Amino acid sequence: MLDFTKCSVEQLMEEKQLLEKKYADYVGQKLKLDMSRGKPASTQLDLNNDILSTLETYITEDGTDARNYGVLDGLSEAKKLFSELLNIAPANMIIGGNSSLNLMYDAMTRLFLFGTEGERPWCQLDQVKFLCPSPGYDRHFAICEDLGIEMITVPMHEDGPDMDYIESLVKEDASIKGIWCVPLYSNPQGICYSDEVVERLASMKTAAKDFRIFWDNAYGVHHIYDEVKLKDIFEAARAAGNENRVYYFFSTSKITFPGAGVALIASSLSNIAEIKKHMSIQTIGHDKLNQLRTVNYFKNAEGIRTHMKKLGNELRPKFEIVLNTLEKELAGTGLLSWTKPQGGYFVAVDTLPGCAKETVRLAKEAGVVLTGAGATFPYQNDPQDRNIRIAPTYPTVEELQKAMELFCVCVKLAGVNRLLIENQ
Template identity: 45%
Template sequence: MNFHSMSVEELRTTRSDLQKRYDELCAAGLDLNLTRGKPGPDQLDLSNEMLSLPGEDFRSPSGTDCRNYGGVTGLPELREIFGELLGTGADRTLALGNASLEVMNDVTVFAMLHGTADSDRAWSAEPIKFLCPVPGYDRHFGITELYGIEMINVPMNPDGPDVEACAALVANDPSIKGMWLVPTYSNPTGYTVSEDVARKLLAMPAADDFRIYWDNAYAVHTLVERAPEPIPVLDIAEEVGNPNRVYVFGSTSKITFAGAGVAFFASSQANLDWYIKHISAATIGPDKLNQLRHLQFLRDADGVRAHMDRHRALIEPKFKLVLEILEERFADSKIASWTEPDGGYFISLDVIEGAAARTIELAEKAGISLTAAGSAFPYKKDPHDRNIRLAPTFPPIDELRTAMDGVATCALLGATEVLLGDE
C-alpha cells in the first residue's frame, strides 16, 4: 500500500510490523558489506593467468626491455588498445601506474602549484571552484576538498550533467577551473553522457584553463551485450576550439586486478607535454612489466571486450537480483526510486526525503554496512537526505539477497518514522 496515502493509524501499524521484522534482522547476527564497488573474488580469479606473466618473455613486441628504466609514456601496444577503448587514440594516450585516481590527484596538484598549460598563474594563487555533478563519485570530491577547492553541485541527468546550469555558472565565474564527470555508466547512477551534452560542455564559454576531468572508469563495464562507443571527446574539443579542455582517465582496475592494474591518461599534446614535464620529476617510468603482462593477457581491444563478457556473466545476476528486490519491496509503498543501469558498478537508490541517514543507521545496527549517508555529494551533504549508493558486485549472491532484503526493511521502517514525525 502507498505509504503516502495511509492514515496515521495505518502507518503506526505498519511501523510496528516493520519493527518486528527489523528486530528479527538484528537478531540474525549479520556481518554484510555493500559499501564499495569492489570486484568479487570470482571476478579477480578471471585474471589469475596474469600471475604467471610475463615469465621470461620480458620484451614488448616493439623490443622494449620492460625490466629497465625509461618509457615514461608507457608501452605503445597497450596505449593502442586503450586508445581505442577510450576513443582517444594511441598517440594521445599514456599508460601509467596502477591507479587513475592518483593521476587525477597529480594533475590537480600540478595545476595548484604551477597552473595548467593555459594558466597565467598557479591555481592556488586565488580561490578556485569545481563543478560536481550529483550524485557523484566520493573519491573525486575527496581530492578537491583536500586542496580547499570549493565544490558546486550541478544535477546529473540521464544524458549527463545539466548543461544549462553548467554553462551559466562557468560563463559568469572565471574562478571555476574544473569539473568532475564519469561519462559512461556514471558512479553511482549508471547514467551515460550523450554526445550532444558532451559537445555542449566542450564548447561552452569558460576560463581558458577550465578542465573537464573525464573519468571514463567504466567505459567497457557493461551489463548488456555491448558497451556504448566512446565519445571522441579529444576530437570534439579540438573541433570546437577548446583542444586543451578535457583530461581523459581510465584504468584496468575493474578489468584485471583492482590493486595491480594500469592507469591511462589521455589529452591534447599540449596537456600531455605539461603532464610529462611535471611527472618526470617523480618517476623514470611506470611499471612496464605490469603493463607487459596486461598486454600479453588481454592481447587487443576485442580481447578486453571478451574478458568483460566474462565479468558480465558473474555480476549481471547480482544486479538483476537487487532490482527484483527493490521492485518487490518498494513498488507498492512509493517511498523509493532507483536507477536501472546498463553497466558500471552501482545502483543509486533514493528513499523518502529525510530518511537516508536513518536507513543507513538502522542497517549498520543490523550488521549491514552501506556507504555513509551523503557520500555521493560534496562535503558528504545530501541536501535532501535521500540518496543511498548500492554496490552489488562484491558479496556472494546469497549474502547479497539477505543484505538487500534487510536494506529494504530498514528503508521502509525509516520511511514510517519520517512520515509519523518520529513520534
C-alpha cells in the same frame, strides 16, 4: 502494494509494529556483510588469475628490457592496446601505474602548482571552484576538499549533468576551473551522457581560459546489458577549438585486479608534453612488467571486450537481485525510487527526504554496512538526505539477497517513522 504515503496514522502504526519485528529478526541473525565500496568479489577476481602467468618474456617489441628503468610514458604495445580499445591515438596518452585516481590527483596538483598554458597556477588565485555533478563519486570530491577547492553541486538529469546550469555558471565566473565527469554508467546512478551533453561540455564558453574537464571514463567498457555508445569527447572538443580542455582517465582496476591494474591519462599533444615535463621529475617510469603482462593477457581490444562479457555475466545476476528485490518490496510504496543502470558498478536509490542516514544506520546496526549517506555529494552533504549508493559486487549472491531484503525493511521502517513525525 501499499502506498505508505497515503496511509493514515493508525495504518502507519500497524506497519511500524510489523516492521520492527522483522527488523529485530534480522538483528538477531548477527549478519556481517559489507556493501560499502565497489569492490570485486573473489569470483570476479578469479576470472583474471591467468594474467599472473602470461609474462613469458620481459623484452618488449622494440627490445626494451621491461625490468629496468625508463620509458616514462609507457610501453608502445600498451598504448596500442588502449588506443584500439578507446579510439585514442597513442601519442595522446601516458600509461601510468595502477591507479587512475592517482593520475587525477597528480593532474589536479600540477594545475595547482604550475598552472597550464601560461595561466597562473591555481594556488596563486584567491579562489578556485570546481563543478561537481551530484550524486557523484566521493573520491573526486575528496581531492577537491584536500586541496581547498570550493565545490559547486550540479544536479544530474537522465542524460547527464544540468547543462543549462553549468553554462550559466562557467561563462561568467573565471574562478570555476573545471568539472568532474563520469560520462558512462556514472557513479552512482549509472547515467550515460547524451551526445548533446558531450558536445555542450566540449564547446561551451568559459570565462576561465584554463577550464578543464576531468573525464573519468572508469566504466567505459563495463557493459552489463546492451552496450551504450559514448560520443567521443576529444572529437567534440577539437571541433569546437577546445582540444586542450579534456583530461581523460581510464584504468583496468575493475577489469583485472584492483591495485595491480594499468591506468592511463590522455589529452591533447600540448597537454601531454606539459605533463611529461613535470612527470619526468616525479618518476623515471611506472611498472612496465605489469603493462607487458596486461598486453600479453588480452592481446588486443577484442580480448578485453571478450573478457568484459564474462565479467558482465558475473555481475548481471547481482544487479538483478538488487533491482528485482527493490521492485518486489518497494515498488508503489512511495518510499523509494531507484535507477536501472545498463552497466557500471552501482545502483543509486532515493529514499523519502530525511531518511537516507537513518536507513544506513539501521542497516549497519543489523550487520550490513552501506556507503555512508551523503557520500555522493560534495562535503558529504546531501541537502535532502535521501541518496544512497548500493554496491552489489562484493557479496555472494546469497549474501546480497539477504542484504537487500534487510535493506528494504530498513527503508520501510525509516520511511514510516518519518511519515509519522510529519503527521504529528
